[in-house]
Amino acid sequence: MVEQHEKTLVPQIRFAGFTDPWEQRKLGELASKRIEKNSNGIKETFTNSAEHGVVSQLDYFDHDITNDANIGNYSVVYPDDFVYNPRISTIAPCGPINRNKLGRNGVMSPLYTVFSVDDMISKLYLEHYFKTNRWHQFMFLEGNSGARSDRFSISDSIFFEMPIQCPVLEEQELIASFFDRLDSLITLHQRKYDKLCVLKKSMLDKMFPKGGSLYPEIRFAGFTDPWEQRKLGELASKRIEKNSNGIKETFTNSAEHGVVSQLDYFDHDITNDANIGNYSVVYPDDFVYNPRISTIAPCGPINRNKLGRNGVMSPLYTVFSVDDMISKLYLEHYFKTNRWHQFMFLEGNSGARSDRFSISDSIFFEMPIQCPVLEEQELIASFFDRLDSLITLHQRKLELLRNIKKSMLDKMFV
Structure with missing residues (x-):
């Protein structure tokens, strides 16, 4: 029985040279509650966020939300103190415990439990211990909502x-x-990813003309001519083919993910088979307009089918193909700008449903599209494609590192 208990106190993965079972201690043997109240009139109030850790309310809420009349009853928090927040969420199912790494004193509501730890345990070790779920079972058994x-x-x-x-x-x-x-690696790749996203947003604004102009703010060397304004209907044709061949795979057009299979997006196909014969066929490189609006797509996204195969989409979507007068990749990036939004806001409406943006096909294909010569289109498209590849690379590295961390938190602690 003792041998079995010792096995449970040995992690699945550990550093070479360590073989002894771990010791189980009580938190109260390693830590003391911070009971000092704010008698010195500290003004900066901290909060403990499940996602961001211990932060200043000034940063977290963009202003201090503390009632000054109560601040004298708040608990003082020193650097390296730990804070338990009783607020639960999907990230912290029994409230997060984080360390004050701000390097300065602050105060926190008495709803939080603040404690300091002694030299019997590494503060950094304990910080990472509280990122595991090892202590959750105790909380679920001993606490309540x-x-x-x-x-x-x-x-x-x-x-x-x-x-x-x-x-x-x-x-x-x-x-x-x-x-x-x-x-540190996760933070590094997060910063690179964030910077690339900011760069892309800036370049989408500066490399396409705005405000009625036919000249972008930034362009490639050697191009000086004004851009031409065309109507979408001069460059594209609506796809009117219905699903007479019984295609089974249904696509959807997400503002965040583009044209995807319902099987991937919803984890199952939500199409009613009785109606699928009336669905529109979508071929590779066809564009799809989705009337559903969101914070990401205020008048519905337009994305290209890059799945490399045919599918079908609800007749609520507008599907169109484009001819060789315009680069498909250029047009794809053009629809990631907001240059076409004003036309939609002026000519369309939110329809009967507040989450739908309604516009007739005849008006939709009157949409003005700013076009440089094909060579410049291809340079612009190539630039944004490389930028998207870099963003995807750092996003994947981030996901990989987060998965490694999740796995190691599970395997390197008892």
Whole structure:
């Protein structure tokens, strides 16, 4: 029985040279509740977010939401103190515990539990321990959701009975250092990804004419002529072919993901087979207008079918093909700008449903499209395609690193 218990105190993956079982301690043996109240009139209030950790309310809410009349009763939080937030969410099912890494003092509502830890445990190790779900079972067994469904209630006396699995200090520090480096890599790729997204947004604004002009703010060397304004109907034709051949795969057009299969997007096909014969056929490189609006697409997205195969779409969508007078890739990126939105707002309406943007086909194909010569179109398209590839690369690296972290948090702790 002792041998079996020792096996449960050994992680699945660990650093070479460490074989002893971990020790189980109570949080109260390693930490003390911070009971100091704000007698010195500290003005900066912190909050503990499941996603962002301990942050200043000034940054998190863009202003301080503290009632000054109550701030004297708030708990002082020192650098490296830990904070338990009873608010639950999909990210933190029993409330997050995070460390104050802001490097300065602040105060927090007495709804939070603030505690400091001693030198028997690495602060960085404990920080990463609280990113696992190892302590959740104790909270679920000993706490409850309280009077409010978004709060997780547990008394201080029980909270500090929480079991913490601890290896020797040297192993703690190796584990902590590993996850710290991993977090640094994740942050690095997140910043690169964010910068590339900002760059793309800026270039979409500057490399296409705006405000009625036929000259973009930035263009490739050697091109000086004004762009030509054409109507979409001069460059494209509506796809009117119905599903007479019984195609089974239904596509959808998402503002975020573009043209995708319903099987992938919804994890199942939501099409009513009785109606599928009336659906429009979508060929590779066809464009699709979706009338559903969102915060991402204020008048519905227009995306290209890049799946490389045929499918069908509800007749609510407008499907069209374009001719060789315009680069398909150029037009794809053009529809990622907001240059065509004003036409839609002026000529269309939100229809009977507030989440739909209604416009007749005859008016839709009157949409003005700004076009440079084909060579310049292809250079612009190639530039944005390379930028999209870089964004996708960093996004995939981010996903990979996050998956590695999730797996290692599961396997490197008891």
